[in-house]
Amino acid sequence: xxxxxxxxxxxxxxxxxLLVFGATRTGGPQTQQDRIDSLTAVLACPTCSGESVFVSRxxxxxxxxxxxxxxxxxGLRTDEQILSYIEQRFGGEVxxxxxxxxxxxxxxxxPVAALVFSIFLLYSAFTxxxxxxxxxxxxxxxxxxxxxxxxxxxxx
Amino acid sequence: xxSNNLVKIVSTIVGIVIAMFxxxxxxxxxxxxxxxxxxxxxxxxxxxxxETIDGAQFVxxxxxxxxxxxxxxxxxxxxxxxxxxxxxxxxxSEASNLNGAEIYTIINDDSSDAVRxxxxxxxxxxxxxxxxxxxxxxxxxxxxxxETWIIDPNGMVRLRITGELSPGLLSEQVNKLRDGFxx
Numbered sequence: 557x558x559x560x561x562x563x564x565x566x567x568x569x570x571x572x573x574l575l576v577f578g579a580t581r582t583g584g585p586q587t588q589q590d591r592i593d594s595l596t597a598v599l600a601c602p603t604c605s606g607e608s609v610f611v612s613r614x615x616x617x618x619x620x621x622x623x624x625x626x627x628x629x630x631g632l633r634t635d636e637q638i639l640s641y642i643e644q645r646f647g648g649e650v651x652x653x654x655x656x657x658x659x660x661x662x663x664x665x666x667p668v669a670a671l672v673f674s675i676f677l678l679y680s681a682f683t684x685x686x687x688x689x690x691x692x693x694x695x696x697x698x699x700x701x702x703x704x705x706x707x708x709x710x711x712x
Numbered sequence: 713x714x715s716n717n718l719v720k721i722v723s724t725i726v727g728i729v730i731a732m733f734x735x736x737x738x739x740x741x742x743x744x745x746x747x748x749x750x751x752x753x754x755x756x757x758x759x760x761x762x763e764t765i766d767g768a769q770f771v772x773x774x775x776x777x778x779x780x781x782x783x784x785x786x787x788x789x790x791x792x793x794x795x796x797x798x799x800x801x802x803x804x805s806e807a808s809n810l811n812g813a814e815i816y817t818i819i820n821d822d823s824s825d826a827v828r829x830x831x832x833x834x835x836x837x838x839x840x841x842x843x844x845x846x847x848x849x850x851x852x853x854x855x856x857x858x859e860t861w862i863i864d865p866n867g868m869v870r871l872r873i874t875g876e877l878s879p880g881l882l883s884e885q886v887n888k889l890r891d892g893f894x895x
Contacts (some may be wrong), residue, residue, distance in 0.1 A: 677719070
């Protein structure tokens with residue numbers, strides 16, 4: 557029992573470490589074009605439905621792509637600042653990936669909370685089912701059964 | 713037993729939240745205001761430096777001291793064509809006003825020649841500003857034309873009108889802003 561708990565704990569820790577590592581690592585794009593592509597891929601074309609600026613050929617998307625390219629070439633703003641610039645102009649709906657701050661953070665937090673809560677519910681249910689297992693018969697029970705069997709065989 | 717109660721409580725809460733979403737969906741009014749929202753309202757106007765189709769330099773910041781109307785335009789866009797006469801009337805009435813607004817066309821995804829031809833045919837002697845790479849449109853968050861923006865003499869963005877202008881709307885809004893303006 558103790559070993560099984562340790563295995564679960566180790567797995568949980570491993571997943572947590574991998575998640576933290578994956579979320580914080582900075583293996584960012586290297587070239588200017590990579591930066592432009594990665595930025596436009598997370599911006600929504602304001603006049604299309606469900607297309608990113610990266611794939612759209614609409615005039616508004618072309619303008620945003622040109623602006624991102626201009627700001628990347630100028631080298632004065634970070635990726636975050638460029639995204640903020642576009643967001644301040646077109647509103648939050650232009651971001652395909654919601655921010656992890658303010659009310660938008662609920663988009664990230666709620667699924668995790670739901671997952672944790674579901675695991676808790678499942679754990680409670682499994683524990684309860686295991687607790688409902690019939691106990692092993694006592695010697696008294698065995699005597700009752702034996703008597704009943706004897707009575708039955710006598711009748712036969 | 714305890715777990716059953718918990719499930720009931722959670723199901724009830726989830727049910728209430730879903731019901732509230734439906735109520736909001738049914739009750740909420742669709743946003744049909746022609747005067748549109750923008751994060752730029754009440755903020756300094758974006759820096760705009762470009763040139764007109766006649767080769768003159770245009771720097772928006774230098775227009776401080778005057779009311780400025782920017783009309784984002786494309787000569788093939790039907791609402792732009794439809795509202796053009798209203799803009800000509802507006803420009804004429806403002807020209808006779810001592811504190812009249814200046815109007816500028818910002819060319820959106822169109823050629824200078826096409827715009828020049830359009831204005832030669834349909835009137836309108838104000839300046840037409842080039843926006844070749846769409847930088848001005850992006851700076852104002854303009855996705856579709858026509859859009860009309862009003863900037864006060866302090867250089868602050870005061871109003872954004874999306875879509876085709878209705879008769880009298882622009883004059884009414886500029887007059888309202890001008891009346892309530894204190895520098």
